[in-house]
Structures are given as structure tokens and as C-alpha cells.
Amino acid sequence: MRLAAVLTALALTVTPAGPVHKQPGLDWGDCADDVPRFPPDREVVVCATLTLPVDWADPHGPTFGMTVAKRFATDKAHKVGALVFGPGGPGDSGVVRVRKGDRFTPEQLARFDIVSFDPRTVQRTAAPACTPPPGRPPVILRDQADFDTAVMANRAYWAQCAATSPVFEHADSVSIARDLDVLRRALGERRLTFHGSSYGTLLGEMYAERFPDRVRAIVLESVFDHDLPLTDFVRTEAAALQDSFDEFVAWCGRVTTTECALHGTDVRATWRSILHRADDNGYAPLTSFEIASAPLGLLQDPRWHDFADLIKALDGGFVPPPPQLDVAAGIFCGDFPAPVRDFTAYRKIVKVAADAAPDVRYGAGMLAISTCLGWPQPVANPPHRPAVRTHVPLLLINAVHDPRTAYVWARHVAAELGRSGRLVTYEGWGHGSYLRNDCTKAVVDRYLIDLVVPPPGTSCPAAV
Secondary structure: OOOOOOOOOOOOOOEOOOOOOOOOOOOOEOOOOOOOOOOOOOOOEEEEEEEEEOOOOOOOOOEEEEEEEEEOOOOHHHOOEEEEEEOOOOOOOHHHHHHHOOOOOHHHHHHEEEEEEOOOOOOOOOOOOOOOOOOOOOOOOOOHHHHHHHHHHHHHHHHHHHHHOOOHHHOOHHHHHHHHHHHHHHOOOOOEEEEEEOOHHHHHHHHHHHOHHHEEEEEEEOOOOOOOOHHHHHHHHHHHHHHHHHHHHHHHHHOOOOOOOOOOOOHHHHHHHHHHHHHOOOOOOOOHHHHHOHHHHHOOOOOHHHHHHHHHHHHOOOOOOOOOOOOOHHHHHHHOOOOOOOHHHHHHHHHHHHHHOOOOOOOOHHHHHHHHOOOOOOOOOOOOOOOOOOOOOEEEEEEEEOOOOOHHHHHHHHHHHHHHEEEEEEEEEOOOOOOOOHHHHHHHHHHHHHOOOOOOOOEEOOOO
């Protein structure tokens, strides 16, 4: 689940909708020259705009354009069809993934046309032109006044976003799942072949729930669990990051000083002293939450060497650049309720996170609450047990030590899916498991290409 989003200010013209029940079309052409180091090449990748209704409750009303990219299969004689990649975040660009082509194995690139898109409110697709208002409290609120100010600031921000993007209030994962089904038809695919990553797994779950007979194969990599009460969500997010921090400390203790700059030192004590310094504004203008968020990015690969170097630098007084901690609010808040009544209730949730993660304090859950505090309730796509009944089981794959989408989430979703799900465990570290080693690649490729479902209990060893 990556928590960075780039909001590009694009003008959007709303036009009268045509009848959406007709066969949609894609007029493929050159992609825009907007991905650094990856110039457009229409012999390799083409782009198009798919016209969709702004509000699926009014399918004949106003429309918007969703930007789509397609990378041609390199082995056309043995092409299986189109594989649609579901980007994570929320806020990641699927168009950039296709343009770069670095998220797929050579076998996938050979056997599929790789297709992805920028979902509603993301970059090239009706991205709102809005910026958080100045004076907003820090992510971790300090008192009731902070709480009230955060709610007002959020609502002012969302009003600005909605005024510049007609889909901002219609960007939940169920709406995007319906967009995905139109894309499937526009590609000429009778059934969907899909690979969702991180938050993109929720899109795969929602699609399978609503269109089970249109599923050919769906991979859920680094699984988002949509059926958690708020406190459980925060607790398990924080515990996952704590687990990854524990693995980092253990690694640093068993390698050499050359590999880990902190080898032979008390890593936990050093890190806690850094957080205490941040509490006293020792890294201004960065807040203690921004300093505490460093493990989120560095442990997801995992970049243990870099994290050790950063801790050593912070201990010496280094002030890093501010991290990107934005979330595509229109998408996430449409799926995620943050019904926190007041600061007293909020403080209890902060304690839940701190108890679960004594070294790293928060995890991504508190950012999620901060992002959606004050969003109208009930949300468009409230958390619920996935009601999926597909002919081919969905393939779930998750690392045991994932700092963002906890392994317990994958186990929970797999249990809820029952016969309609099959979990493959990657016994290693990091967020995202598909490209870790030959075992993880083979399991996913055989499933997507040949529809081979691995046996129950399948696992892949950690990459060395």
C-alpha cells in the first residue's frame, strides 16, 4: 500500500455522455512525452483515452476521459491476450508502469499486451488542481483544537479538489472496478486477466466480487484487507512496520560494519533518541511523524543499507528532505471510513499504534486517518467481507515481512475468499513479492499465462 501521490493540474472538459451500454472504443495513438528517460515509441507502447461516466449511478450523465497505455506483446504468435495491471498507492500511475515496462517479467512481456491506466483523480485522469491549505495541523494531532482544525482543513481541501475534478467524489474502488470492466470490453477481452499490486489488490477484489463470471485470472500482490475495523487496521499496519524494523535490527546485528553502518551499536536506542529529538523539533521543519515515516519507504524494498546510513546521519544531526506522504484522498477516503468522533477517541487510536509498534510508533494507519478525517459518512465503498465466487481462484502473494500490507491481511483475505482464493507465501522481506526471485515469478506467470493454480500452502524462499 505506497502512500505517495502526484496531483497534476489538468483541465477537464465535461461532455454529454453517450450511451455507455454500447461497445466502448479505444483510439490508440502516440503517448505524451511526459515520462522522463522514456520517450514515446508507438512501435512499443501506445496510449488512448477511454470515455466513462463521471457517476456510475447516472451512467448517461456527464463523462470524463481515463488515460490508458498498452505495451505490445513481443511474441505475437503466442500471445495469450491482454493483461491489465492495477496500480497501487492509491495514487500510482499505471500509465507510467506500462511506459517503463519494469514491473513485468520477460515472459509476461512476450505473452501479453500489457495494459494499465491512471485511475480516477490520478495524474492524467481528471487529477484535481488543489493543494492542502496552509496552517493544517501535523499528522499526529496534539489536542482537540488540532482535531477541529484538521477536520475543517480537510473539508476545505476536498471542496477545492471537487471543484476542479468532477470525479473526485466518485473515485472509490467500486467505481474504478466498473471502469475496469468497460476497459476489458474495449480491449476485446471476454474475461479479465488482472494483476493488482498493493492498493490495486482492492480493485481486483471489488472487480471479482461484482463480475465473477468475467474473471479469467486475478493476482493480488501485497494484499490490502478491506474488512478490518479501524482499530485493527491501525494496529496491524503498525505491527507490520515494527516487524520489518525488527528484521532490520536483526540483519544489522549479523552482518559486518561494512554492510551495516550501525553494526555493533544499540540500533534501537539510537533510533529512539532520534525520535525523541524529533519530538523536540530537532529536525525542523520536519515533524516527528515525518522522521518516524522513514522506515516506511526504506524497508519496503528493503533498503537496509540505506536505512542504516540514514539513522547514522540523523544521529549526527542531518535533516533530510521532507518525505512525500500524500494519499489520493478521493480514492482512499471513498473506501475507508475514519469515523473518529473527537480528540479523546483519536488519542486512543494513537495509543493502539504505539503499543503495537514501540520502535516505529505509527505505521501508515495514522496517515490514513489524518487523510480522511471528516470525510462524509457512510463512505461509498464501506469495508466488508469480500463476496467472491469465481471459477478460477484468485492468486494472493505476500511477503511474511511486509511493512505496508501486513502478512496477516493476506491470510485474512485468503480465509474469507475460501475456495475462491489461494495464498502463496514469500518467506522474505519487503512490499511487493512478484519479482523477488525465480520462484515468485514462476508461480505468478504460470497462473496468469497457463491458469495453473499452485497447491495449497505453496511458499517461496527468501531471496538471498
